[in-house]
Amino acid sequence: xxxxxxxxxxxxxxxxxxxxxxxxxxxxxxxxxxxxxxxxxxxxxxxxxxxxxxxxxxxxxxxxxxxxxxxxxxxxxxxxxxxxxxxxxxxxxxxxxxxxxxxxxxxxxxxxxxxxxxxx
Amino acid sequence: xxxxxxxxxxxxxxxxxxxxxxxxxxxxxxxxxxxxxxxxxxxxxxxxxxxxxxxxxxxxxxxxxxxxxxxxxxxxxxxxxxxxxxxxxxxxxxxxxxxxxxxxxxxxxxxxx
Numbered sequence: 001x002x003x004x005x006x007x008x009x010x011x012x013x014x015x016x017x018x019x020x021x022x023x024x025x026x027x028x029x030x031x032x033x034x035x036x037x038x039x040x041x042x043x044x045x046x047x048x049x050x051x052x053x054x055x056x057x058x059x060x061x062x063x064x065x066x067x068x069x070x071x072x073x074x075x076x077x078x079x080x081x082x083x084x085x086x087x088x089x090x091x092x093x094x095x096x097x098x099x100x101x102x103x104x105x106x107x108x109x110x111x112x113x114x115x116x117x118x119x120x
Numbered sequence: 121x122x123x124x125x126x127x128x129x130x131x132x133x134x135x136x137x138x139x140x141x142x143x144x145x146x147x148x149x150x151x152x153x154x155x156x157x158x159x160x161x162x163x164x165x166x167x168x169x170x171x172x173x174x175x176x177x178x179x180x181x182x183x184x185x186x187x188x189x190x191x192x193x194x195x196x197x198x199x200x201x202x203x204x205x206x207x208x209x210x211x212x213x214x215x216x217x218x219x220x221x222x223x224x225x226x227x228x229x230x231x232x233x
Contacts, residue, residue, distance in 0.1 A: 004163075042223035043164075043207070044125065058220075089161050102142030108154060109221065 002027045004112035006091050011117045013078070013085065021115045023091035030096050032074035036060060037088040041064065046089075049074055050096075078104045078117060089115045122147045124224035126208050131228045133198050141193040143208030153191050154221065155184050156207040164207055170201045198231045203227070 004025045013019045025032065038074040045058030049068040061085045063082025068074050074093075092109040121145040137176050145153065152171050156164035169179045170186040181202060183194040184203055194205055205228045211223040 006163075007231050039128075040225055043209075043221075043224050044223075045220065092163075108166045108169060109164075110166070112158075114161070116161075 004090075004091055004093055004110060005117050006112035009113065009115060011115060013117060013119050015119065016080045018077055018079045019117065021075045021078070021089055021091075021117070023076065023112060024072055025074075025091075025093045025110075026072060026113075027093055027110060029093035029110070030069065030071070031094045033066070033092040033094075034058075034076045035064065035090040037090060037114075043089075043090065046076065063084060067095070085117055086119045087117060089117060122209055122210060122212055122222040124222050125228050126206075126224035128227060129225070130228045130230070132232065133195070135199055135231055135233050136178050138196045140195070140196070140208055141229070143191040143193070143224055144189060145191070145210045145222075146189075147210050147212050147222070149213035151211040153186055153212070153214040154209045155191070155193055156209070157206055158226065160206045162204075167206075171197075195229070195231070196223055198229075200231045200233055203229055203231045 007022045007028055031050050033048040035042050035043040044060050046064050047055055047057035047058055047066045052068055052071050053065050055068050063079055065077045090114040094109050127142045133207055152169050154169050155167040158164040168184040173188045175186050181196045183191045205226040206222045207226045208224040211221050
């Protein structure tokens with residue numbers, strides 16, 4: 001079945017450590033995204049990528065880094081510069097940029113199951 | 121700046137007790153409004169896209185409607201399996217192709233037998 005796989009599901013980080021969250025999709029989607037979810041807040045965009053070897057900052061990119069070396073993969077690194085990294089991280093993908101309609105008429109985000117990062 | 125406000129924050133229903141969730145939005149030119157369902161500890165799952173005022177979409181016990189300022193998600197005769205957090209998101213009409221979504225904080229729905 002096609003979908004998005006995020007790993008690990010739970011991750012603990014010590015102060016000063018960098019950690020990397022994995023995101024792999026087999027949907028043949030061009031665009032991929034990372035969101036952060038905190039209690040009582042809407043999903044906030046960290047980074048997005050429209051094509052391989054290209055990515056753009058979202059609303060809260062400080063303290064995070066990404067790479068897009070393969071169409072299927074979009075890993076997120078949470079660096080020690082991120083002051084409050086404890087959160088639920090969601091990876092998503094879409095057929096193309098959300099501004100472009102899918103031939104079916106709907107171009108929507110498909111999400112992974114998420115990774116919960118806790119700072120010790 | 122685009123804003124999305126969902127109300128109520130939480131809703132507790134008896135099985136069979138119909139109710140509505142509200143999503144109020146402020147956006148300069150709406151391209152689309154999206155509803156997602158999120159179960160605890162999981163990623164959101166797509167439910168509906170609405171594009172223009174007056175549009176309605178249905179799926180099982182759920183019905184989404186859209187006006188120029190808000191959207192409603194009606195849950196008719198809910199069952200315990202409808203318990204989830206329901207997220208609303210809007211997409212602005214822009215000249216760039218990227219089409220960023222602005223999400224609300226969600227409404228947590230609990231349906232008890």
